[in-house]
Amino acid sequence: xxxxxxxxxxxxxxxxxxxxxxxxxxxxxxxxxxxxxxxxxxxxxxxxxxxxxxxxxxxxxxxxxxxxxxxxxxxxxxxxxxxxxxxxxxxxxxxxxxxxxxxxxxxxxxxxxxxxxxxxxxxxxxxxxxxxxxxxxxxxxxxxxxxxxxxxxxxxxxxxxxxxxxxxxxxxxxxxxxxxxxxxxxxxxxxxxxxxxxxxxxxxxxxxxxxxxxxxxxxxxxxxxxxxxxxxxxxxxxxxxxxxxxxxxxxxxxxxxxxxxxxxxxxxxxxxxxxxxxxxxxxxxxxxxxxxxxxxxxxxxxxxxxxxxxxxxxxxxxxxxxxxxxxxxxxxxxxxxxxxxxxxxxxxxxxxxxxxxxxxxxxxxxxxxxxxxxxxxxxxxxxxxxxxxxxxx
Ligand code: COA
Numbered sequence: 001x002x003x004x005x006x007x008x009x010x011x012x013x014x015x016x017x018x019x020x021x022x023x024x025x026x027x028x029x030x031x032x033x034x035x036x037x038x039x040x041x042x043x044x045x046x047x048x049x050x051x052x053x054x055x056x057x058x059x060x061x062x063x064x065x066x067x068x069x070x071x072x073x074x075x076x077x078x079x080x081x082x083x084x085x086x087x088x089x090x091x092x093x094x095x096x097x098x099x100x101x102x103x104x105x106x107x108x109x110x111x112x113x114x115x116x117x118x119x120x121x122x123x124x125x126x127x128x129x130x131x132x133x134x135x136x137x138x139x140x141x142x143x144x145x146x147x148x149x150x151x152x153x154x155x156x157x158x159x160x161x162x163x164x165x166x167x168x169x170x171x172x173x174x175x176x177x178x179x180x181x182x183x184x185x186x187x188x189x190x191x192x193x194x195x196x197x198x199x200x201x202x203x204x205x206x207x208x209x210x211x212x213x214x215x216x217x218x219x220x221x222x223x224x225x226x227x228x229x230x231x232x233x234x235x236x237x238x239x240x241x242x243x244x245x246x247x248x249x250x251x252x253x254x255x256x257x258x259x260x261x262x263x264x265x266x267x268x269x270x271x272x273x274x275x276x277x278x279x280x281x282x283x284x285x286x287x288x289x290x291x292x293x294x295x296x297x298x299x300x301x302x303x304x305x306x307x308x309x310x311x312x313x314x315x316x317x318x319x320x321x322x323x324x325x326x327x328x329x330x331x332x333x334x335x336x337x338x339x340x341x342x343x344x345x346x347x348x349x350x351x352x353x354x355x356x357x358x359x360x361x362x363x364x365x366x367x368x369x370x371x372x373x374x375x376x377x378x379x380x381x382x383x384x385x386x387x388x389x390x391x392x393x
Contacts, residue, residue, distance in 0.1 A: 021191035024182035026078025055274020059175025059299030072156035085350035091148035096131025129331025155303035167286025176241035194256035207332035216325035247283035271295035
């Protein structure tokens with residue numbers, strides 16, 4: 001007799017146990033470098049103040065023709081190029097961003113279309129600087145349940161477009177960029193070992209970007225007096241929260257993985273401020289060198305910062321196959337998230353034939369767009385004729 005529990009099990013979920021492995025990684029930063037000296041030309045600030053308070057020396061700003069989705073696409077293409085995955089084999093695309101071009105449609109659907117990932121679901125995550133790890137968590141659970149095999153998780157931002165240039169306390173912090181990972185189901189034990197996602201909405205006022213739909217904006221006029229679509233931050237409050245939560249989240253996620261700090265080769269934290277990283281190293285009682293830092297070159301790139309730092313850590317040889325690493329993020333919401341990853345990949349071998357097929361697919365995007373439009377119209381038209389209904393019904 002079939003048990004009730006078996007009847008209720010969704011058909012796509014197989015009882016097999018899969019692990020979610022990072023098999024590809026990629027990043028894209030704009031070429032335009034904006035240094036502290038450039039900032040001091042337009043703001044009442046200076047290189048010494050910015051470096052000593054934040055550790056940031058320069059950041060990248062997107063050019064006119066670059067958007068969050070174009071940066072996301074480039075990072076995704078680079079990540080795919082290290083894998084055997086063709087775009088048509090991707091099941092899920094998640095973009096974490098707090099600077100989307102639209103409230104909807106999601107940034108992820110542009111990436112889905114431009115890649116030619118015609119079998120993928122696609123959506124954005126709004127969890128500020130923790131968004132990439134929220135996405136990694138969702139995709140990991142989907143892989144572990146057996147419902148999907150391949151996911152693309154991207155963190156992408158164009159924060160330069162939401163900077164409030166009248167607030168020198170926040171204008172100095174942010175930069176643009178994107179980072180991506182490919183997550184694949186494997187039977188081999190490893191990959192994402194444990195995850196943690198949390199929020200504390202009581203701190204929603206500490207770090208925010210308001211839209212036109214916010215009650216404060218709707219009730220007050222003229223709009224120009226208000227900072228719509230610009231970052232507002234209560235720096236001190238965020239600093240206190242971040243310095244405490246980083247260490248706590250690292251300990252908790254390591255505990256969940258049944259490991260100890262000694263098992264960890266590298267911690268890759270959200271790149272917000274060098275002093276926050278120093279405080280975390282002190283509270284964890286580990287050398288500062290255990291925490292990856294590249295914020296001197298990119299500033300705070302919010303959801304993009306962890307995958308960007310991951311790419312650079314691999315490139316610098318700071319992670320090798322068999323290493324355990326911790327990824328940890330925190331930010332607006334307030335939100336925080338972390339993951340322990342058993343890194344299982346060595347030097348990736350690029351399959352030139354597959355890369356050629358992927359590139360041919362990318363090049364055909366315009367043809368694809370027209371073809372899908374024609375096919376949609378054709379299908380609708382045929383249905384109407386077959387049903388013999390008037391066209392204006
Ligand atoms: N250049 C020069 N002086 C500046 C300045 C700048 N860019 N920004 C602020 N100041 C001045 C202030 O006006 C103030 O001057 P005053 O004492 O004469 O009033 C003084 O520096 C101290 O300002 P304060 O805001 O108290 O500085 P701080 O030490 O708290 O540092 C931050 C400000 C933003 C660097 C710090 O709060 C921080 O890093 N917060 C966390 C930010 C963060 O990481 N956010 C993202 C998390 S996801």
